[in-house]
Amino acid sequence: MPQEVGRNAMTPALSLENITKRFPGVLANDRVNLTVAEGEIHAICGENGAGKSTLMNVLYGMLPADEGRIVVGGEEVHFRSPRDALAAGIGMVHQHFMLADNLTVLENIILGAEPTVRGGRIDFTGARRRVTELGDAYGLDVHLDEPVENLGVGERQRVEIIKVLYRGARILILDEPTSVLVPHEVEELFRNMRDMCARGETIIFIDHKLDEVLEIADTITVLRAGRTVATVKPDEVSPRDLAELMVGSELPTPEARTTSVRDTVSLQVEDLSVLDDDEREVVKEISLEVRRGEIVGMAGVEGNGQVEFVEALLGIRELSQGRVLLEGAEINEWSVRQRREAGIGYIPEDRHRRGLLLPAPLWENAMCGHQGKEPYSRKGFWLTPKAARAKTRELIAAFDVRTPGPDVAAHALSGGNQQKLIIGREMIMTPNLLIAAHPTRGIDVGAQAAVWETLHLAREQGLAVLLISADLDELIGLSDRLLVIFRGRISTSLDPATITPRELGAHMTGAAGEVEEMQHA
Amino acid sequence: MSPRASHRLPTHRRLTLALAAPVAALILSLAVASIALVLSGSNPFPAYGRMFSYGFELETLVDMVNRATPLYLSAVAVAIGFRMNLFNIGVEGQYILASIIAAQVAAELSLPAPLHLTVIILVGMATGSLWALIAGVLKVTRGIHEVISTIMLNAVSISFVVAMLFRRWDVPDESLNQETAEIPPSGRMPNLNGLAETFTREIGKGRVLWGFVIVAIIIGILYWIYVARTRPGYDLRASGINPLAAEASGVSPKRTILVAMALSGAVGGLVGLPEVLGRDYAYGLQFTQNLGFAGIAVALLGQNHPGGIAIGALVFGFLDSAAPILDVHGDAPQEIVEIMKGIIIFAAVITYVVVQRRREAEEARAASLAMTSTESDPPPDTPSDASEPDTRPAT
Numbered sequence: 001m002p003q004e005v006g007r008n009a010m011t012p013a014l015s016l017e018n019i020t021k022r023f024p025g026v027l028a029n030d031r032v033n034l035t036v037a038e039g040e041i042h043a044i045c046g047e048n049g050a051g052k053s054t055l056m057n058v059l060y061g062m063l064p065a066d067e068g069r070i071v072v073g074g075e076e077v078h079f080r081s082p083r084d085a086l087a088a089g090i091g092m093v094h095q096h097f098m099l100a101d102n103l104t105v106l107e108n109i110i111l112g113a114e115p116t117v118r119g120g121r122i123d124f125t126g127a128r129r130r131v132t133e134l135g136d137a138y139g140l141d142v143h144l145d146e147p148v149e150n151l152g153v154g155e156r157q158r159v160e161i162i163k164v165l166y167r168g169a170r171i172l173i174l175d176e177p178t179s180v181l182v183p184h185e186v187e188e189l190f191r192n193m194r195d196m197c198a199r200g201e202t203i204i205f206i207d208h209k210l211d212e213v214l215e216i217a218d219t220i221t222v223l224r225a226g227r228t229v230a231t232v233k234p235d236e237v238s239p240r241d242l243a244e245l246m247v248g249s250e251l252p253t254p255e256a257r258t259t260s261v262r263d264t265v266s267l268q269v270e271d272l273s274v275l276d277d278d279e280r281e282v283v284k285e286i287s288l289e290v291r292r293g294e295i296v297g298m299a300g301v302e303g304n305g306q307v308e309f310v311e312a313l314l315g316i317r318e319l320s321q322g323r324v325l326l327e328g329a330e331i332n333e334w335s336v337r338q339r340r341e342a343g344i345g346y347i348p349e350d351r352h353r354r355g356l357l358l359p360a361p362l363w364e365n366a367m368c369g370h371q372g373k374e375p376y377s378r379k380g381f382w383l384t385p386k387a388a389r390a391k392t393r394e395l396i397a398a399f400d401v402r403t404p405g406p407d408v409a410a411h412a413l414s415g416g417n418q419q420k421l422i423i424g425r426e427m428i429m430t431p432n433l434l435i436a437a438h439p440t441r442g443i444d445v446g447a448q449a450a451v452w453e454t455l456h457l458a459r460e461q462g463l464a465v466l467l468i469s470a471d472l473d474e475l476i477g478l479s480d481r482l483l484v485i486f487r488g489r490i491s492t493s494l495d496p497a498t499i500t501p502r503e504l505g506a507h508m509t510g511a512a513g514e515v516e517e518m519q520h521a
Numbered sequence: 522m523s524p525r526a527s528h529r530l531p532t533h534r535r536l537t538l539a540l541a542a543p544v545a546a547l548i549l550s551l552a553v554a555s556i557a558l559v560l561s562g563s564n565p566f567p568a569y570g571r572m573f574s575y576g577f578e579l580e581t582l583v584d585m586v587n588r589a590t591p592l593y594l595s596a597v598a599v600a601i602g603f604r605m606n607l608f609n610i611g612v613e614g615q616y617i618l619a620s621i622i623a624a625q626v627a628a629e630l631s632l633p634a635p636l637h638l639t640v641i642i643l644v645g646m647a648t649g650s651l652w653a654l655i656a657g658v659l660k661v662t663r664g665i666h667e668v669i670s671t672i673m674l675n676a677v678s679i680s681f682v683v684a685m686l687f688r689r690w691d692v693p694d695e696s697l698n699q700e701t702a703e704i705p706p707s708g709r710m711p712n713l714n715g716l717a718e719t720f721t722r723e724i725g726k727g728r729v730l731w732g733f734v735i736v737a738i739i740i741g742i743l744y745w746i747y748v749a750r751t752r753p754g755y756d757l758r759a760s761g762i763n764p765l766a767a768e769a770s771g772v773s774p775k776r777t778i779l780v781a782m783a784l785s786g787a788v789g790g791l792v793g794l795p796e797v798l799g800r801d802y803a804y805g806l807q808f809t810q811n812l813g814f815a816g817i818a819v820a821l822l823g824q825n826h827p828g829g830i831a832i833g834a835l836v837f838g839f840l841d842s843a844a845p846i847l848d849v850h851g852d853a854p855q856e857i858v859e860i861m862k863g864i865i866i867f868a869a870v871i872t873y874v875v876v877q878r879r880r881e882a883e884e885a886r887a888a889s890l891a892m893t894s895t896e897s898d899p900p901p902d903t904p905s906d907a908s909e910p911d912t913r914p915a916t
Contacts, residue, residue, distance in 0.1 A: 336771045354766050360758075369771065371770065402888075404887045411885075
């Protein structure tokens, strides 16, 4: 496209033209075009590995493009580093926050861009005034003198956003900002985003949660395999259209199945109560059973006792009362290891916290939880790295983990691939009972469909699954039975075949008295 | 399809990255030491030259190995703790206590030679182990941080040694030295002069190559096997990397702390024995102190790796054994060596981080390549793709 530099209202805030980025032998971005209008929220969707991150890294000056032009506010720019990008008014909020925990919010915001008065002292008064102005102007509510370590995730994110605004960014890149937030925080973030746009900021928003994208974006660009496949308006497409654009084919449907529930009870929980670290009873007299070949969905908003309940089932946390039976045998006194070796598989709710040894190679991660079993070790004592690597290769192939091989450290993988590795390492050892907590959190629709398919198949072969989730589609689509956990109790039991997502959501938030009565009527 | 390790970074690249840190540390330390020498009015180059030529004389090399042996053991003891994120500062107290008790037991026992020696070594290990376990038990039951408890235990054990040495176990003899009773020949560690001399010339100047170096090598090998090849070793490392994930995988955090402290202490209990069984045949006032603290530095330098620690111990042993020549000729004060050691550790720690980041970045790039490359291949359900990774260079 020839020069058409006219500084009028129609000049896009930003345009990327034919951006191509090659890694040796691979096209990560193949003539990608992106035009972002001023003051809009522009969502970029795509599967893991579609080239979103590469594109953003090019835009943010972290990688040089091999071909193509970047035009900001009508002028072509060449970025050598994020510093150049910032100077041109482009700022990025990363998915994982980069904050110093022991500094206050104010100190974090000005860190690296401290205003100074003569003598090199930091001008805290001036900084405070500016940051307060920014916060007020954009409706971003933060406590400037609070140490960051005391902050919740949502507030940390606001600090990151203010940090970028403070550095003068007019175009914000938000990399999967909602992946770490709970629903009401997402709402607040969206409110903030709208406020920012109303004041002329432009937002580029990377996400793969389709409902969110459709809710917030003004324009959506879909990337697939390094190419721009479509740029659409949210009111022109359905979630399903969008998903198919991303995946490039028709999605498998996780519904329409026959029952495979057997008679044998795999997990039986009787009157289980658990205390949290502050000795509060957070799980109250829960009783449930999961049969072989059955997926029991435990629906609930986070923080209603699910974490403690799972820890109690695994033997990490002591019970204050009740019994847990596995295949009819009481396991109250069993250690975590005994339980794992008896065939309890576990997909943790937070893959980084409870799931992975990030700096360790994939094969050592694959054996984590099965380290006493063949092929990972012999006689439960001698490790067998060669066989473990072979098994890991098998896992990588079977579960489509995108990695160069089993010796790569786990932190080199993207979130979706880490999750596939965790699911693979449990499933490949054919557990009897799988405790799956938020198994598809933070992964794209393609990977999500694969996980659902995996759980589905395993269930048909007789696996008992306790599915803890807050994802309504997942719960309804997968479960044979639904239990709602609310404030530590099972508040109700539902039939996934008849319930709607709206009703289930109402039950999860405890605002469903009337809905329940309707059902029983 | 032979699954070769082509998906790792290329071997030469890995090697370069592995060697970059220690080499950089060494060069930096020489540079800083040179500045210190110039400032103190000495000419660094003749000083280094003299250290170098003296340092590689056979007798000095024997000193080097003798010095490196206890350093190595001490560093392995510390490294076992580090692997589990435990900071065992108590090696100091563990080895001093283990040494005097082993020396006393050795003097009082009379057993045939190999058995006698074995018992002494086991007594040393058991003592160190039990002493370290106190800190482990305190941590597991009362939540007391091991740094605090091991520091306090160091003070206790040193006081205990002083009390025993001056009151109970001192043998009045013609020397003015306070010493435990002499260990009979059956309890002494044979030296390796004979073995070494088959490869070299005769070792002169009354130098003796302590046989305990063999024990140190065995401990090093056992340490490697334990950490890299056994499940308990894996549990230990996993707990060190991510205690919560390890716990969910079935590793008991409390148990692992106790095991790590016990093993660390057992190796720590050996640190003083090369001297006791190879040179003094008793525990006395001439006994070398501070090896426990030096071990922390060596473990850091060797990155807790059995091979890396060996190199670290030998470098420190070399510096210590070559330094005295500086004072003899008045080229420079031999304390310059302490500056060099300090800078080496300092620089090593920094360069390790730099190299680590570099390696992580290269790995991440390789991984994202794998991702995009398998993606651009049309059917995602060809597992052969992933099991036969492409051989493109990572850079």
